[in-house]
Amino acid sequence: MKVERIRVRLPARARSYEILIEEGALVRLGAESALCLDKAARRVALISNRTVFKLYGERAARSLSEAGFEVAHWLMSDGERHKSLKTLERALEFLSEVKLERSDAVVALGGGVVGDLAGFAAAVYMRGVAFVQVPTTLLAQIDASVGGKVAVNTSVGKNLVGAFHQPRAVLIDINTLATLPRRELTSGLCECVKQAAVASRKLFEETVSFLEKQSSEAVSPKQNSFAAGLSQLIAAHVKFKASIVAGDEREDLARMDSRSRRVLNFGHTTAHALEAVTDYRRFRHGEAVGYGLLVACEISKRLGMLAISELESLSRAVCLCGRPPRTDDLDIALIEEALAHDKKRVGGSLKWVLLERIGRARVVDGRDIPPEILRDSLRAVLHKSS
Numbered sequence: 001m002k003v004e005r006i007r008v009r010l011p012a013r014a015r016s017y018e019i020l021i022e023e024g025a026l027v028r029l030g031a032e033s034a035l036c037l038d039k040a041a042r043r044v045a046l047i048s049n050r051t052v053f054k055l056y057g058e059r060a061a062r063s064l065s066e067a068g069f070e071v072a073h074w075l076m077s078d079g080e081r082h083k084s085l086k087t088l089e090r091a092l093e094f095l096s097e098v099k100l101e102r103s104d105a106v107v108a109l110g111g112g113v114v115g116d117l118a119g120f121a122a123a124v125y126m127r128g129v130a131f132v133q134v135p136t137t138l139l140a141q142i143d144a145s146v147g148g149k150v151a152v153n154t155s156v157g158k159n160l161v162g163a164f165h166q167p168r169a170v171l172i173d174i175n176t177l178a179t180l181p182r183r184e185l186t187s188g189l190c191e192c193v194k195q196a197a198v199a200s201r202k203l204f205e206e207t208v209s210f211l212e213k214q215s216s217e218a219v220s221p222k223q224n225s226f227a228a229g230l231s232q233l234i235a236a237h238v239k240f241k242a243s244i245v246a247g248d249e250r251e252d253l254a255r256m257d258s259r260s261r262r263v264l265n266f267g268h269t270t271a272h273a274l275e276a277v278t279d280y281r282r283f284r285h286g287e288a289v290g291y292g293l294l295v296a297c298e299i300s301k302r303l304g305m306l307a308i309s310e311l312e313s314l315s316r317a318v319c320l321c322g323r324p325p326r327t328d329d330l331d332i333a334l335i336e337e338a339l340a341h342d343k344k345r346v347g348g349s350l351k352w353v354l355l356e357r358i359g360r361a362r363v364v365d366g367r368d369i370p371p372e373i374l375r376d377s378l379r380a381v382l383h384k385s386s
C-alpha cells in the first residue's frame with residue numbers, strides 16, 4: 001500500500017508538520033521521530049494507556065529505541081474521566097522523574113483521550129516540549145490528532161483547560177484499527193460524516209460510498225479491502241482538516257465563514273448537551289455527534305436554509321455508521337437546559353453551525369433560532385422512534 005504524506009502548512013513554517021498514513025507505519029515511528037525532532041533529542045516519553053500499550057506499546061517502544069532514543073513509558077488510566085488535571089499532574093511528574101529535557105519529546109500513543117492529555121502535558125512541561133501523535137482510533141486519526149488542540153476536562157466543563165500546541169508529526173497506522181471495538185468505529189465514522197458534511201459534496205460522497213460498502217459487505221477492519229478503502233478515506237479527511245487548520249490555526253472567534261475552524265464544531269452543540277445530560281456514560285463522543293448533526297440539519301431545514309433531500313442524505317449516512325444508543329427516553333427540557341448552560345458561549349450567546357447544503361456550513365447566532373424551532377428539532381430527531 002502506498003504511503004500518504006500530508007503537510008499541515010501553518011503560517012509559521014517552523015510549526016508546520018507532516019502526517020504520515022500507512023499500513024504498519026508503527027515500525028517507522030523511531031525513524032520518523034528522528035527526522036522531525038531536534039538533533040539534540042535523546043529521550044522520548046511515551047504516554048499511552050494499558051489497553052493500547054498492551055497491543056502496540058512494545059512495537060512503538062522498540063522502533064524508538066532502534067532509532068537511538070532512550071524510551072520511558074507511562075500509562076494513564078483508560079477513559080474520558082481520566083482526561084483530568086489530576087492525571088495531567090501525574091503525567092508531568094513522570095516527565096520530570098525521567099528527566100525529560102527541553103530538547104526531548106513526548107509521544108502520545110492512543111485515542112483522543114491519550115492524545116489530548118499527553119499533548120497538553122507536552123505543551124506545559126518546561127513551557128513546551130515537542131510531541132508526536134500516534135492516534136489509534138478512527139476518531140483520533142481523522143480529527144483529534146490533527147490541528148494542535150490539546151486539553152483536559154475540569155469540573156467546570158469538557159476541554160475547557162487546554163492549549164494550542166502543534167505536534168511535530170502525526171503517524172497514522174491504519175492497522176491499529178483492526179482491534180478497535182465496533183462502537184469506537186461507529187463513533188469515528190459519525191465524525192467522518194460530520195466532517196464531510198461541512199467539507200464538500202465530493203468528500204461526502206466518498207464517505208457515503210465507503211459507509212455503504214462497509215455496511216453491506218459486513219466487512220471488518222481486519223480485512224484487506226476494508227483497510228484499503230479506509231486508508232483512502234482517512235487521507236481525504238486528514239487533507240480537509242489540515243486545510244482548515246492551516247487557514248485558521250487558533251480558531252479566530254471573529255470568523256464566521258464556511259472555511260473557519262469553527263465549522264468543525266458542526267453537530268457538537270447538541271452532542272455536548274447529550275453527553276452532559278447522560279453524565280458522559282451513555283454515548284461515545286462520535287455517536288452523540290451523529291445525533292447532534294441531525295439536530296443541526298433539522299434546525300437548518302426548519303429555518304428554510306436546507307433542502308429536505310439534503311437532510312435525508314445526512315440521515316441515511318448517520319444510519320450507515322452503525323447503531324447508536326437510544327435517545328427517545330431523554331427529557332427534551334433537560335437538553336434545552338444543558339444548551340442554555342453551555343460554557344462555549346461567545347459574547348453571551350451560543351454559536352450554532354448550521355448547513356445551507358452539503359459542503360456549505362453557516363455559523364448562526366443562537367438568538368436567531370426561535371426556541372420552538374429548537375425544541376421541535378430536538379424532538380424530531382431524538383424522539384423519532386417513540
Ligand SMILES: NC(=O)c1ccc[n+]([C@@H]2O[C@H](COP(=O)([O-])OP(=O)(O)OC[C@H]3O[C@@H](n4cnc5c(N)ncnc54)[C@H](O)[C@@H]3O)[C@@H](O)[C@H]2O)c1
Pocket residue numbers: 049051052055078079080083110111112113114116136137138139140143144145146147148149150151159176177178179180181184187285
Ligand atoms: N484535540 C482535538 O482536536 C479533538 C478533536 C476531537 C475529539 N477530541 C477528544 O478525543 C477524545 C475522544 O477520543 P476517542 O474517541 O479516540 O476515545 P478514547 O481515546 O477514549 O478511545 C476509545 C477507546 O478505545 C480504546 N482504544 C484506542 N485505540 C485502540 C485500538 N487501536 N484498539 C483497541 N482499543 C483501542 C481506548 O483505550 C478507549 O477505551 C475526547 O476526549 C475528545 O474531547 C479532541
Ligand SMILES: [Zn+2]
Pocket residue numbers: 191268285289
Ligand atoms: Zn468531536
